[in-house]
Amino acid sequence: MGILSSSRERSRLSKLQSQLQAEPRPHGLAQLARDYLALGDGAAAREVLEFAKALFPESEELNRVSNLFISGETLSRLSSLKEQARRTGTAQAYLELAEAYQQLGNQEQQISTLRQMLELFAENCSALAQLGTVRFERFLSSLAATDGQAAESLLVRAISADVEALKPRFVLADLYFRVGAIRRAGEVLEGLLALSPGHERALRMRARVDEIPPEEQDPLEDFRSLLNQVEERRQLMHPAPPWEARAPAEKGIRELVEVPGAEMERLKEQTGARCALVLSGAGTLVNINATDDLERMSRSLSALCHRTARGMQLGAAAGLMVEGAGGSLVMELKHETVMSLVLDRTRDARSAAVAARDSLERLSRGAP
């Protein structure tokens, strides 16, 4: 690309960036980041990805672009880190290698490196804390009690391995808070703040703990039964990160009955769907030409998808696509919300799935 055309492209992308900041859409932001990467502007691509991932953390397309971006930087480092771990065999070398795998999104290799490290160096706090954090993140997505229990056990072991470590205490307090074990979260935070009184995110989390009146707290705080409740309800007791700075309250999808109608009309038109449906735990939010059969099938297939994903330890189910000789069914899932589209065989189910995922992200964020 010549200097002139490169400058024109940069100017076009800059305008597009302003538009997308005013009206963010995951697909548009992912494309913008790709364009910046194609232009060789890694810093701008990073800025766009950071902005986009904060708004749409579960967008598959954004995750893919982000992985692509990180992969380029990290892959070149990976081989030297492997060699370093093999040659020096130090705990630090293994930790750096595990972090590189984490950046590449290769969780299996990250876990395998950390386990190898634990075999070599016994109860290493950093390895246990990383493993505990991975399991905690998995729990936030799967809501499976076994993930929550494993996270707690690893984080407690990390704290025992190094009583002055801050990170495992912070993640453990976060875990306790999200499942509703408020007293336990408070106790862990006390310990953390005694070690580091100015820890900003811990201070914010303690402020949240202090806000919860005793009558709203579970007096027994049996951690296992709290985890089981989360798994059964498919919902965390306190879903928002307790350490985040306060932002205006996000609208729930149930409060947006009018808006999903417009969003779904737009989606139906965009994808050429025969009919469209949005269901929530409370009932049907939008029904555009959908039959009772589709409603019934959407509910039973969504439950089946969640069961299957959990049974195969794949975390939370996010979507189902059934392609048939006469058309296709596209379902996007997020917690209790199900979005279904039925398409004729001439329509592209895969691009409809991408568009439906975008719409679901927007609806659950309350974007108009």
Place this chain on the structure above:
Amino acid sequence: MKAVIHELKDRVGVRGALVMIKDGVVVAADLCDELDDDSVAALAAAVVSQTVEAAELLGLAQATRITLTASFGRLVFIPFDQLMLVVVTEPGLDLELTMLEIAGPARRILELSKLTMPV
């Protein structure tokens, strides 16, 4: 059929694959360590029987491919006459790329299934 399954597992982003009879009996499998052949087959049988029923009810005719996406992986089910191919892939892999990787081995399994299980 085992050779095709092993080959499929070596493809980019594929964690494992199995071929089963639709009632859940495993014919050939090569899955990653965390997954148990029989459990995967049992879950797959349930998914496919319900989705096939749903597809017919919704006027989509016979289901030719079913894709379940989850946070930590993706499952692709391809029903043949009496057999079914189940493929477990990485979650971040592009769907088009996944289908491209699966298409060749799936065709060979279909040919083999015709040889071994004439309908």
